[in-house]
Amino acid sequence: MPNNAVEITTICSDVENSQFKLESMAPEESVESKSITPVAVPPLSQRRSLPRIKILGTGGTIASKAASSSATADYKVDLTIQDMLEAIPDISRICEVEYEQLCNVDSKNIDEEILMKIYNGISESLQKFDGIVITHGTDSLAETAFFIESTIDAGEVPIVCVGSMRPSSSVSADGPMNLYQAICIAADPKSRNRSVLVSLNDQISAGYYITKTNANSLDSFNVRQGYLGNFVNNEIHYYYPPVKPQGCHKFKLNIPKSVNSFEFPDVCIIYGHQGITSKLLNMVKDQYAGIVIATMGAGSMPDKVNEDCLKVDIPIVYSKRSMDGMIPRANLPKDANGDSHNCIASGYLNPEKSRILLQLCLACNYSIDEMKHVFRGVYGG
Numbered sequence: 001m002p003n004n005a006v007e008i009t010t011i012c013s014d015v016e017n018s019q020f021k022l023e024s025m026a027p028e029e030s031v032e033s034k035s036i037t038p039v040a041v042p043p044l045s046q047r048r049s050l051p052r053i054k055i056l057g058t059g060g061t062i063a064s065k066a067a068s069s070s071a072t073a074d075y076k077v078d079l080t081i082q083d084m085l086e087a088i089p090d091i092s093r094i095c096e097v098e099y100e101q102l103c104n105v106d107s108k109n110i111d112e113e114i115l116m117k118i119y120n121g122i123s124e125s126l127q128k129f130d131g132i133v134i135t136h137g138t139d140s141l142a143e144t145a146f147f148i149e150s151t152i153d154a155g156e157v158p159i160v161c162v163g164s165m166r167p168s169s170s171v172s173a174d175g176p177m178n179l180y181q182a183i184c185i186a187a188d189p190k191s192r193n194r195s196v197l198v199s200l201n202d203q204i205s206a207g208y209y210i211t212k213t214n215a216n217s218l219d220s221f222n223v224r225q226g227y228l229g230n231f232v233n234n235e236i237h238y239y240y241p242p243v244k245p246q247g248c249h250k251f252k253l254n255i256p257k258s259v260n261s262f263e264f265p266d267v268c269i270i271y272g273h274q275g276i277t278s279k280l281l282n283m284v285k286d287q288y289a290g291i292v293i294a295t296m297g298a299g300s301m302p303d304k305v306n307e308d309c310l311k312v313d314i315p316i317v318y319s320k321r322s323m324d325g326m327i328p329r330a331n332l333p334k335d336a337n338g339d340s341h342n343c344i345a346s347g348y349l350n351p352e353k354s355r356i357l358l359q360l361c362l363a364c365n366y367s368i369d370e371m372k373h374v375f376r377g378v379y380g381g
């Protein structure tokens with residue numbers, strides 16, 4: 001698929017003011033001016049009172065089986081959404097469900113082609129459904145959630161990403177409860193205007209900020225910006241009124257229906273460590289459109305590597321290998337005139353989210369100053 005078939009533009013031209021503008025669903029005219037035309041009321045059986053939920057299945061441990069009930073590794077992803085729905089309590093009183101199996105893979109295999117399927121699946125469902133659930137492996141779920149938040153303006157429709165840490169065959173599998181909760185969250189009016197959510201282990205989080213912090217534990221996802229709510233005994237408790245992530249830059253992908261895959265500009269990640277030299281930087285700088293560095297601490301790289309980064313003519317995002325914290329602009333390398341050239345601070349974004357944001361900026365042909373402006377939204381730049 002040639003990339004020129006796809007146009008990417010920004011929805012929010014100014015990052016500082018790039019908060020989501022929610023259009024009121026209320027009609028414009030005042031109640032007094034409305035004339036009421038009597039209409040035939042359909043019989044009760046035909047009235048749609050339940051929310052309509054679309055489930056998009058992609059695979060992951062939640063859709064997997066292992067060799068025995070005590071095994072939690074070496075599983076195979078092969079359960080369909082129908083199989084998964086059969087393992088959860090009856091939801092027919094809560095919502096009407098439709099589903100679509102987009103793929104059935106471990107999330108290590110989610111690539112741009114599948115991301116586009118997810119993007120298209122959501123875009124097509126937004127007008128027709130009250131909530132969307134995406135079943136996904138947890139390993140790269142945070143990247144998919146970040147991509148969706150950066151490219152889709154969901155309006156009031158909640159998009160709930162869900163996975164599990166134990167295969168369906170295991171004792172105390174967490175998948176059925178997680179899926180049940182995700183469906184209830186997507187169907188609940190309190191979830192409206194909250195955009196991309198992640199539901200796992202009874203916690204509800206913002207898809208933009210979530211990070212997988214534990215490779216094995218059921219409490220795998222962590223979010224320093226705080227959980228948005230939790231789910232206990234069939235009750236959803238939000239801690240805050242509807243909120244969307246601060247400074248999230250929205251890109252609009254204008255993708256023709258015929259296009260089902262799209263190659264984003266290539267961005268690689270270099271992992272910083274004691275004794276790192278510029279060898280890897282020099283090897284990749286002509287092969288990629290951009291580089292992200294997982295620096296030590298809050299932007300620390302050896303002086304020689306910093307010097308070489310200032311000379312590179314593609315954008316280099318300084319991110320962090322530490323799970324928490326951020327990279328402030330002040331910690332970027334500078335030349336004698338205080339210029340950081342093509343180096344950009346990632347702010348709160350980890351390397352994998354920085355990579356996606358840089359890819360979207362590159363796909364939009366942003367200048368280096370515009371890219372810095374986008375990253376300023378997350379307090380980098």
Ligand SMILES: NC(=O)C[C@H](N)C(=O)O
Nearest residue numbers: 060061106107137138139
């Ligand atoms: N818990 C999981 O879902 C991990 C799995 N490897 C995946 O990401 O698909």
